[in-house]
Amino acid sequence: MTIQSIGVLGAGQMGAGIAHVAAVAGLDVRVADADRARAQQGIDGIAKRLQRLVDKERMTPAARDGALARLVAVDGIADFKDCDFVVEAVSENEALKRSLFEQLDAACKPEAILATNTSSIPITRIAAVTRRPAQVIGMHFMNPVPVMKLIEVIRGIATSDETTAATVALAERLGKVTVTARDMPGFIINRVLMPMINEAVYALYEGIGTVEDIDTGMKLGTNQPMGPLTLADFIGLDTCLAIMNVLHTGMGDTKYRPCPLLQQYVDAGWLGRKSGRGFYTYGADGR
Secondary structure, three states, rough: OOEEEEEEEOOOOOHHHHHHHHHHHEEEEEOOOOOOHHHHEEEEEHHHHHHHHOOOOOOOOOHHHHHHHOEEEEEOOOOOOOOOOOOOOOOOOOHHHHHHHHHHHOOOOOOOEEHHHHOOOOHHHHHHHOOHHEEEHHHHHHHHOOOOEEEEEEEEEOOHHHHHHHHHHHHHHOOOOEEOOOOOOOOOHHHHHHHHHHHHHHHOOOOOOOHHHHHHHHHHHHHHOOOOHHHHHHHOOHHHHHHHHHHHHEEEEEHOOHHHHHHHHHHHHHHHHHHHHOOOOOOOOOO
């Protein structure tokens, strides 16, 4: 299957990042969100990031202009009707994703592949609401998308070999490296990463160390580029909590129980960088 046009549903940080790399790779990209204005905001953010690349002489003005010409803000899912491939990149909420996939299934052409950027929700359950489960797949991009090289590809129980091959080929066209995971809660990345972050929150909760001690210890002791609590703030504590709840419910094992302190921070609205406060406090510049 030749993929030339891609729809991106969701123009937030992840969706805009996906649209960015797709446009740079030469794909025609349609971006949708709650309304056209929000989709355009996502594209405007891409334009600023591309200009920074031009300013640093890491992209030519012609390449920037070509990528921007391939990006179009649209009104909604109905405008994906001619897309070869659609990636959903909304918040980590299963009910919302299932509802959107019902709409995508109705709107998109029969041969289109429908992918979800979920980081933990079972692909099989999302695919089950469509009439094309063989053409539904997980395509978990890492954040920030233009920088991170990995895409985690997750096959649902009904996902076909053809859909998987087309998705891997698309990822390679975007300049990414893929790993393939079974459709189990958390897949590979978050099955390993989120319990580590949750355990770091427990270490703070139990007074084993300060935020700074925990992060410095893990950075220098295990050669990680950032500490687990810094990373949690970057991801969003609400997202971390949602993934831990998926793991806890899906695996039925108490070792995945979210730390009460993580729940309390989310209840307080302390979600990390995006809210200005998490385990650290952030200024307007995000530092």
